[in-house]
Each structure stands twice: as C-alpha cells, then as structure tokens.
Amino acid sequence: MEVKKFMVIGAGQMGSGIAQVAAQAGLEVVLHDVKDEFVNRGLGVITKNLARDVEKGRKTEQEKQDILDRITPSTDLTNAKDVDFVVEAIVENMDVKTGVFKQLDEIAPAHAILASNTSSLPITEIAAVTNRPEKVIGMHFMNPVPVMKLIEVIRGLATSDETYRVVAELSEKMGKVAVEVNDFPGFVSNRVLMPMINEAIYCVYEGVATPEAIDEVMKLGMNHPMGPLTLADFIGLDTCLYIMEVLHEGFGDSKYRPCPLLRKYVKAGWLGRKSGRGFYTYQ
Numbered sequence: 001m002e003v004k005k006f007m008v009i010g011a012g013q014m015g016s017g018i019a020q021v022a023a024q025a026g027l028e029v030v031l032h033d034v035k036d037e038f039v040n041r042g043l044g045v046i047t048k049n050l051a052r053d054v055e056k057g058r059k060t061e062q063e064k065q066d067i068l069d070r071i072t073p074s075t076d077l078t079n080a081k082d083v084d085f086v087v088e089a090i091v092e093n094m095d096v097k098t099g100v101f102k103q104l105d106e107i108a109p110a111h112a113i114l115a116s117n118t119s120s121l122p123i124t125e126i127a128a129v130t131n132r133p134e135k136v137i138g139m140h141f142m143n144p145v146p147v148m149k150l151i152e153v154i155r156g157l158a159t160s161d162e163t164y165r166v167v168a169e170l171s172e173k174m175g176k177v178a179v180e181v182n183d184f185p186g187f188v189s190n191r192v193l194m195p196m197i198n199e200a201i202y203c204v205y206e207g208v209a210t211p212e213a214i215d216e217v218m219k220l221g222m223n224h225p226m227g228p229l230t231l232a233d234f235i236g237l238d239t240c241l242y243i244m245e246v247l248h249e250g251f252g253d254s255k256y257r258p259c260p261l262l263r264k265y266v267k268a269g270w271l272g273r274k275s276g277r278g279f280y281t282y283q
Ligand SMILES: CC(=O)CC(=O)SCCNC(=O)CCNC(=O)[C@H](O)C(C)(C)COP(=O)(O)OP(=O)(O)OC[C@H]1O[C@@H](n2cnc3c(N)ncnc32)[C@H](O)[C@@H]1OP(=O)(O)O
Pocket: 049, 052, 056, 118, 119, 141, 142, 143, 144, 145, 146, 147, 148, 189, 190, 193, 225, 226, 231, 235
C-alpha cells in the first residue's frame, strides 16, 4: 500500500512535529485537534520551524510554502474518511486513546493503518478496541520530532508484517530510522530513559543536590545534551508521570514508583516548559 494522505490526531508538541515531517516528506497531511485554537497553535509552531530553516538557508521560501500548503487543518474527525494512515498523538491516557481509536476504526477506510505515538501504553490493548488489530501499530517519534532520528516502531500482538513494512518505509521517507521493538510497558526508550529522569527527581526530593547541579553532572559528566530535569520539563511533567505510572502498574515493581515530588508538581499544574514552570521557570 502507498500512503498518500496522512492524518495526525492531536496538534500538541508531538503532533505538530509529526505533521511537519510528514508534509516535508511530500505527503498530504490533515492536522486534527479538538479546537481550532489548538490546531492553529500547532500550525504556528510548524511555520516558525520552517521559517528558521529558510533563515538558515536550508529551505527556500517556496519550499516552506509548499510544505505548509500540504497541511489541512481539521477539528472534525470524519475527515479521517479518506486517509491512508493515521497517527494519534493525544494525551497519554488509555481511555482517551481507545475512545479515539474506536471512532477512527468506524470512520477511516478499511485499508487505513491506525498508528499511535504513545510513549508507553500497550499497543495490543489499543488495537483490541478496533476491528483491524493487524493494522494497528506504535509509531513512537522522539521530541523534538524534526530533529531526532529515531522512530521506535512497536508491534502489537496482532500487527501484520505488511503494516510494519509500510511504517518502516514511511519512516525512511521522513528521513528517520525505524527500530523495531515488542510491546512491553514503556517499550525500550522510556523503560530506560524514564527511570533515570524519575531518579533525578528523587535526588531533588531528597535534597541530594539542586536541579541545576544534577543537570550539570549529567551534561558534563555523561555528555547528555540536556540534563534529566531540563529534559523532563521539555517532555512535559504530566507525560513523565503517566509513563512512570504505566511502568509501575505494568511491571508491578516498586522500582518504578513515581517520585512524590513529580506527582506534586503535576497536581500544582507545573508541567514544565509547556505551562511555564517545572523544575525551571520559562517565559
Ligand atoms: C518521552 C518520549 O516518549 C520520548 C522522547 O521523545 S524522550 C526525549 C528525546 N529527546 C531528547 O533526549 C532531546 C535531548 N536534547 C537534544 O538532543 C538537544 O538539546 C536538542 C536537539 C533538543 C537541541 O540541541 P542544542 O544543540 O542544545 O540546541 P540548538 O543548537 O538550539 O539546536 C540544535 C538544532 O536543533 C534544532 N531544534 C532545537 N529545538 C527544536 C525544536 N523544538 N523543534 C525543531 N527544531 C529544533 C535547532 O534549530 C538546531 O538546528 P540546526 O543545528 O540545524 O540549526
């Protein structure tokens, strides 16, 4: 199957990045969210990223315009009726995601692949609410999407080889590298990354060091491009907490217990960069 029309559900930090790289790959893209305001915010981020590329001489003004022209905004899910491929990038919550997958299964054409950008939730469980589990797959992009090379591709129990092949080809077309993993909580990326971030938060909680000092240790000592607390703010502390909860519940092992300080920050609405405050403050 050749993918021509590509839909992204959720125009947040991940959804807007996914729409950008899909449009850059020449696909016709529908960018969907629940409100015009969110779609417009996503389009604004894409426009800013492309303008920076023009400034740096990596794209021409015409190329920028052509990419933007390939993206159609949407707030009506029935726009999925004639697409070949959908990637969902909404909040990391199983009930919300399965609600959307049930609707997509009814609206999207029978041949369409339904992918999720979930960070940690079981693909097999998401697939089970549809009548096409062989066409459901995890397509996990990394943040910031236009920059990061990896797409972690997660096969659910019923995902077909053909579905995997289409996703691997699409990843290459977007200039990314697909790495295949199986369906376990947190997959590989967040099973390894998130406990490190959670441990860094415990270091703040227990007064081992300041956030700045912890980040400096990991940047200068381990050559990480961002310290773990800067990265947590960048990912979103709500998303970090949801991922730790999936690991904790999925493995039933106390080593994945989310740090109480992380819970406290999320309850306070301190979600990191996107809310203006997390371990650091942002304007
Ligand atoms: C939670 C999950 O489920 C999975 C995840 O995604 S976990 C998160 C994975 N991501 C990471 O670990 C990111 C770690 N951080 C980094 O790699 C780097 O800090 C970074 C690439 C984000 C920024 O790099 P930097 O060297 O510190 O900053 P900077 O020089 O400003 O940016 C480097 C390039 O990235 C681009 N860039 C930075 N942020 C960007 C963004 N948000 N969107 C688009 N482009 C961006 C810049 O334009 C710049 O491009 P050029 O060099 O081509 O001009």
